[in-house]
Amino acid sequence: MGQLSHYFYELIHQNRLVHGYVFTGDDYESKEHVSTELIKALGCLNKDEVGHPCGVCEHCQKAQNHQLADVVSIQPDGQSIRVNQIRELKEWLSTSPIESNFKLAIIESAETMNPSSANALLTFLEEPVEGVYLVLYTQDKSNLLPTIQSRVQSVHFPRANVSERVAYYIETGVSEAHARIFAKMSSETAQRLVSDYEEADVTNWFKSLNYFYSTLAHGNLHAVILVQTQLKNSLSTQQALDGMDYLLILNHSMLRILSNTEVENLTQAYFINEVIKTKQPSLAHILELNDLILETKQRLQANVAPQLATERLAILASQ
Numbered sequence: 639m640g641q642l643s644h645y646f647y648e649l650i651h652q653n654r655l656v657h658g659y660v661f662t663g664d665d666y667e668s669k670e671h672v673s674t675e676l677i678k679a680l681g682c683l684n685k686d687e688v689g690h691p692c693g694v695c696e697h698c699q700k701a702q703n704h705q706l707a708d709v710v711s712i713q714p715d716g717q718s719i720r721v722n723q724i725r726e727l728k729e730w731l732s733t734s735p736i737e738s739n740f741k742l743a744i745i746e747s748a749e750t751m752n753p754s755s756a757n758a759l760l761t762f763l764e765e766p767v768e769g770v771y772l773v774l775y776t777q778d779k780s781n782l783l784p785t786i787q788s789r790v791q792s793v794h795f796p797r798a799n800v801s802e803r804v805a806y807y808i809e810t811g812v813s814e815a816h817a818r819i820f821a822k823m824s825s826e827t828a829q830r831l832v833s834d835y836e837e838a839d840v841t842n843w844f845k846s847l848n849y850f851y852s853t854l855a856h857g858n859l860h861a862v863i864l865v866q867t868q869l870k871n872s873l874s875t876q877q878a879l880d881g882m883d884y885l886l887i888l889n890h891s892m893l894r895i896l897s898n899t900e901v902e903n904l905t906q907a908y909f910i911n912e913v914i915k916t917k918q919p920s921l922a923h924i925l926e927l928n929d930l931i932l933e934t935k936q937r938l939q940a941n942v943a944p945q946l947a948t949e950r951l952a953i954l955a956s957q
């Protein structure tokens with residue numbers, strides 16, 4: 639991670655930064671970290687003689703807190719990045735910077751651009767403007783249109799190991815207990831949880847999901863009532879998807895404990911043991927629950943209403 643930041647400091651220092659990059663690989667946190675460092679180095683008011691940003695000037699602080707007016711980040715609107723989003727982006731890129739001498743846009747999940755969005759972007763990449771930079775995130779460069787692939791330089795970010803991720807989350811202000819759980823989630827989910835992290839909110843959210851999970855594991859029809867009363871208030875599609883990720887982690891711990899394999903470092907092991915003490919679920923039920931949760935994720939991704947999808951999970955788990 640550090641080495642890649644230095645690579646970009648050097649490029650900027652030597653005036654060799656190109657206009658389009660694609661950050662490939664699974665390590666979302668490092669992509670975020672390196673783009674933030676790149677943004678710092680582009681506008682730092684107090685760089686050292688080899689081009690390293692100071693990290694404390696007004697620009698560096700704003701870059702760290704994602705508060706720069708001349709930097710934007712685009713995410714898919716639902717399933718895809720729409721052509722309107724790219725048109726608006728191009729319009730934004732064509733205006734002069736407000737507080738810096740550059741503009742930079744990050745396009746996350748760039749593979750979700752449909753061909754018309756990608757083509758709208760292409761005209762920009764073909765005729766880059768001085769001081770304007772694009773950074774695309776995607777897992778695999780081959781997911782992009784070949785014409786885009788050939789106009790961006792790729793930098794690969796292989797998946798960070800769990801302890802690196804835990805350290806990164808703690809550094810951004812997450813409690814250690816939560817950091818350990820986030821590190822087992824997908825990078826995108828974890829990053830969302832980190833970006834508006836409030837320790838008490840996350841604790842409460844995990845608590846209500848724990849309770850929901852215990853009713854699912856026990857095949858208790860009360861799970862349905864929970865969805866209709868407690869859970870429905872915090873059920874956007876995204877929250878439901880993040881919640882399913884967490885339920886999968888709990889279910890994984892349950893599977894490991896029931897089958898007596900590798901019980902070290904399991905998430906919420908104490909809680910899972912309490913669930914078992916109340917009434918031990920059968921291994922078959924827990925395996926089935928795993929499939930049901932995965933199915934629920936697919937339904938949510940296909941835009942089934944979150945309350946419906948979660949109710950279905952609760953009903954099927956109780957049969």
Ligand SMILES: [Zn+2]
Pocket residue numbers: 681682683684685691692693694695696697698
């Ligand atoms: Zn600085």
